[in-house]
Amino acid sequence: MYKTIFSLALKNALLRKTRALLLIFMIASSMSFMLSLEGLYNGMTKNMIDMTLRSDTGEVSIYAKDYRLKQEIKYAIKEAQSIKDQLQHHPSITSVITRLKVSGLGASATKSYPVDLIGINLIEEESFGEFSAFVKEGNLDLGKNGCIVGKQLAKDLKLRLNAKLVFSTQDSSNTLQSKLLRVKAIVHTTNINIDNKAIFIPKKVLSEFIGVDPALATQIAIRTQDKDLQEELRLRYRKLEVLNLSEINPMLAQMKEMMVVFNAISFSIVMGVVFIGILGVMYVSILERIREFGIMLAVGYSYTNIQIQVIFEAVFLALLGFLLGSIFSLASLYYLSHYGLDLSEFSDGLQSFGMSSIIYGDIQPEYFLRTFYAIIFASVLSVFLPLRTIKKLNPVDVIKADS
Amino acid sequence: MFELAIKNILFYKGRSITTFLLSYISATFFVIYVAFLDGSHISMLQNSLKVYTGSIQIYQKDYRDEGGYDYLIYNNQKIFNILDKTEGIEAYTSRVETFGIVSTQENSSAMMLSGVNFEKEANISELKNALIEGVYNSYDNCLYMGVDLAKKLDLSLNDEVSFVGSAIESSFVADIFKVCGIFRTGMYEFDANSAFLNRNYFDTLFYAQNTSSYIVVKAKDLNKNDALASNIRSHLSENEKLYTWQELMSAMVEAMKVDSIFGYISMALLFFVIFFVILIYGFINISARIKEFGTLKSIGISDRQIDTLLFLEIFIISIFALILAGLSGGYVAYYYELHPIVIEGMSEIYKDYGIISDEIPTSFNLYTIFCNVGLILFLNLLSIVYPIYYVRQYSPIEAMRHV
Numbered sequence A: 001m002y003k004t005i006f007s008l009a010l011k012n013a014l015l016r017k018t019r020a021l022l023l024i025f026m027i028a029s030s031m032s033f034m035l036s037l038e039g040l041y042n043g044m045t046k047n048m049i050d051m052t053l054r055s056d057t058g059e060v061s062i063y064a065k066d067y068r069l070k071q072e073i074k075y076a077i078k079e080a081q082s083i084k085d086q087l088q089h090h091p092s093i094t095s096v097i098t099r100l101k102v103s104g105l106g107a108s109a110t111k112s113y114p115v116d117l118i119g120i121n122l123i124e125e126e127s128f129g130e131f132s133a134f135v136k137e138g139n140l141d142l143g144k145n146g147c148i149v150g151k152q153l154a155k156d157l158k159l160r161l162n163a164k165l166v167f168s169t170q171d172s173s174n175t176l177q178s179k180l181l182r183v184k185a186i187v188h189t190t191n192i193n194i195d196n197k198a199i200f201i202p203k204k205v206l207s208e209f210i211g212v213d214p215a216l217a218t219q220i221a222i223r224t225q226d227k228d229l230q231e232e233l234r235l236r237y238r239k240l241e242v243l244n245l246s247e248i249n250p251m252l253a254q255m256k257e258m259m260v261v262f263n264a265i266s267f268s269i270v271m272g273v274v275f276i277g278i279l280g281v282m283y284v285s286i287l288e289r290i291r292e293f294g295i296m297l298a299v300g301y302s303y304t305n306i307q308i309q310v311i312f313e314a315v316f317l318a319l320l321g322f323l324l325g326s327i328f329s330l331a332s333l334y335y336l337s338h339y340g341l342d343l344s345e346f347s348d349g350l351q352s353f354g355m356s357s358i359i360y361g362d363i364q365p366e367y368f369l370r371t372f373y374a375i376i377f378a379s380v381l382s383v384f385l386p387l388r389t390i391k392k393l394n395p396v397d398v399i400k401a402d403s
Numbered sequence B: 001m002f003e004l005a006i007k008n009i010l011f012y013k014g015r016s017i018t019t020f021l022l023s024y025i026s027a028t029f030f031v032i033y034v035a036f037l038d039g040s041h042i043s044m045l046q047n048s049l050k051v052y053t054g055s056i057q058i059y060q061k062d063y064r065d066e067g068g069y070d071y072l073i074y075n076n077q078k079i080f081n082i083l084d085k086t087e088g089i090e091a092y093t094s095r096v097e098t099f100g101i102v103s104t105q106e107n108s109s110a111m112m113l114s115g116v117n118f119e120k121e122a123n124i125s126e127l128k129n130a131l132i133e134g135v136y137n138s139y140d141n142c143l144y145m146g147v148d149l150a151k152k153l154d155l156s157l158n159d160e161v162s163f164v165g166s167a168i169e170s171s172f173v174a175d176i177f178k179v180c181g182i183f184r185t186g187m188y189e190f191d192a193n194s195a196f197l198n199r200n201y202f203d204t205l206f207y208a209q210n211t212s213s214y215i216v217v218k219a220k221d222l223n224k225n226d227a228l229a230s231n232i233r234s235h236l237s238e239n240e241k242l243y244t245w246q247e248l249m250s251a252m253v254e255a256m257k258v259d260s261i262f263g264y265i266s267m268a269l270l271f272f273v274i275f276f277v278i279l280i281y282g283f284i285n286i287s288a289r290i291k292e293f294g295t296l297k298s299i300g301i302s303d304r305q306i307d308t309l310l311f312l313e314i315f316i317i318s319i320f321a322l323i324l325a326g327l328s329g330g331y332v333a334y335y336y337e338l339h340p341i342v343i344e345g346m347s348e349i350y351k352d353y354g355i356i357s358d359e360i361p362t363s364f365n366l367y368t369i370f371c372n373v374g375l376i377l378f379l380n381l382l383s384i385v386y387p388i389y390y391v392r393q394y395s396p397i398e399a400m401r402h403v
Helices: A002-013 A017-055 A080-089 A122-129 A151-156 A202-210 A229-238 A250-288 A291-299 A303-338 A343-351 A365-382 A384-391 A395-402 B002-011 B013-053 B076-084 B117-123 B149-153 B188-193 B199-206 B222-235 B251-286 B290-298 B305-336 B366-382 B383-391 B396-401
Strands: A062-063 A092-108 A112-120 A137-138 A146-149 A166-169 A178-188 A199-201 A219-224 A240-244 B057-060 B091-103 B108-116 B130-134 B141-148 B158-164 B174-183 B194-198 B214-219 B242-246
Touching: A002 A303, A017 A062, A017 A199, A017 A219, A017 A250, A017 A303, A017 A365, A062 A229, A080 A240, A080 A250, A080 B057, A080 B305, A092 A202, A092 B091, A112 A122, A112 A151, A112 A166, A112 A202, A112 B002, A137 B158, A137 B188, A146 A151, A146 B002, A146 B091, A166 B091, A166 B108, A178 A199, A178 A202, A199 A202, A199 B158, A202 B117, A202 B290, A219 A229, A219 B174, A250 A291, A250 A303, A250 A384, A250 B251, A250 B366, A291 A303, A291 A395, A291 B222, A291 B290, A303 A384, A343 B091, A343 B290, A365 A384, A365 B194, B002 B013, B002 B305, B013 B251, B013 B366, B057 B222, B076 B214, B076 B222, B076 B396, B091 B117, B091 B199, B108 B117, B108 B149, B108 B188, B117 B214, B141 B149, B141 B188, B149 B188, B188 B194, B188 B214, B188 B222, B214 B222, B222 B242, B251 B290, B251 B305, B251 B383, B290 B305, B290 B383, B290 B396, B305 B366, B305 B383
Parallel strands: A092 B108, A112 A199, A146 A178, B108 B194, B141 B174
Antiparallel strands: A062 A219, A062 A240, A092 A112, A092 A166, A092 A219, A137 A178, A146 A199, A166 A178, B057 B214, B057 B242, B091 B108, B091 B158, B091 B214, B130 B174, B141 B194, B158 B174
């Protein structure tokens, strides 16, 4: 019995070929357009967050109280080295580094700008965030006075590789000090706080320059997958500030939330309109076949059998649309994730907002799963109104009326 | 034909209502969306423009590319004479900008020190309105300092700071300044790095008489800024270069363009789906009326007249929906232009990105609304092309026999 119903449903679904094809194509193209956009937007946000995690904050960062407000060396973490040593043995921490940052004036031969001089350990930075991947020019062999400069800062100060740069600031004894540096590498992280104003030198050199204990650090950054680590560290280091990315960079967190809301709204609107499309096709398809359903009821088919047939027709069309849409979406997302969307023409503008000029898409199985459920739901829901019309049918009246 | 079209619209209620609602909703949404998109962009640009940038800046050639004292304007008066004779200028003034280290007993920071004529500056920028403490029009060694710089250095009104920098002829400059005024523009980088000194004192200290880093001009009418720029440019020598605000804020303008592109792509997704649904409903409606068209053709109505009939049907439904959408979307755009949405704390979160206001206004622009509504009308008319083609495939006899 069910075999006959399914066979009838398949034939009826494709009876009006143009209409069925239009519907299938509508579902497929809307789905692929929507998923490509979602993948692109998610990829953009993910990339910004990933770059910030790798170049700066990690999943968790520890600062001394008031440091983030005052940004002064006297608010550094005095016992940073011993905290780092403890954390290195923590099972859920994959990498932990310390950084020392001082603000001052950077001057090239022609220009001056306020800059941040950041002391780092290059070997540790490599395992923390693959620092070498940020290098756009030069290499990380710093030598005696070598430094690494953010891309935008290098542009603003007109610095090229091997150019000289003087950094001036107040040291720990409040005396003005200057240091001559030579640019050995230029980095591009898409993190505007680094690209626009950071100069990196070895932490040991910076500690000596400003006359502080090498164990001192302004930031301890941690890479971890453990969501509970922040709370654990908060309890352990009550006198320090233990912050996550959202707290350090609320803009990124808000951007991520906005993307989720935006994608959800787009998804609902598109699926709502797809539902209207399926509803229209199914409604007309059923109304055209009222006599056929009357005959089926007259020869002994139950209303449930007709219901199953109609639902199956709608689901079948929706599934074809979904399958075709999945192929289009996969092709589009594959392209976007491998080759990206090249917006180099707007690179300055994108860079000013901390974005890369090539935006790569992100593929997640959940995109397809969510769309699958929504399309099936929309197709099943779309036949309920037409089915109510059939339910009210009296087989004899219908056959008489149409003959 | 027109009467017949009206009758058909009223007779085929399902298709008419669906097309009307989809057109109305999508057009209203589009008008409001674009109004917010344009409004937020215009607001960001104008805020930046009026705070400090001005609509035109004039430099010595290569100053912006090379920088440094070698590329200053060393004859202000010559350019002032040109500006005095030019129509369309509301105000102009010269500025000298230099960088140095500013220190208290405990803290230091890099600072951009600008020598300005406070009276003239009040007509060009928002510096005067940005005063939050002390006095604006300071004199002698009085500093007008950004609030975030004052915070960073723990400074209050009447506190003293030392400044170290270099004079125009490259000699060493050191002086003690007194904080007489504190300002907040909302542009974080600006408030955290800038201070202003009255021009007479600055000129004496830095040997900067009749010299400037650049001359800033405010146009009477921003819409005529390009014409004004061309006019001034024609009087400048080869050694002077003029930049309009679009060139000065090219990164921001680019970022806005990218944002608009993504905004339009997102809206395109909605239109794409709605276009298909209107197409499907139109197609279903027309394919159910094939017999009717067969009859019309058999009594002498030409294919062209049937095309006109179908075109008129979609046109009439669309035009009603779009007029209503234009009015309701336009009202929302107009209302929120006068009463912008305020999101408390937004400027704080996005301060690094130059957002200086919590307000999100719309832009009420009749031309933009007309274009937006026109685009939806075009898509609606496009959706009838395939159904028209479909009807044309039938000869009168085939059409009348169509089931």
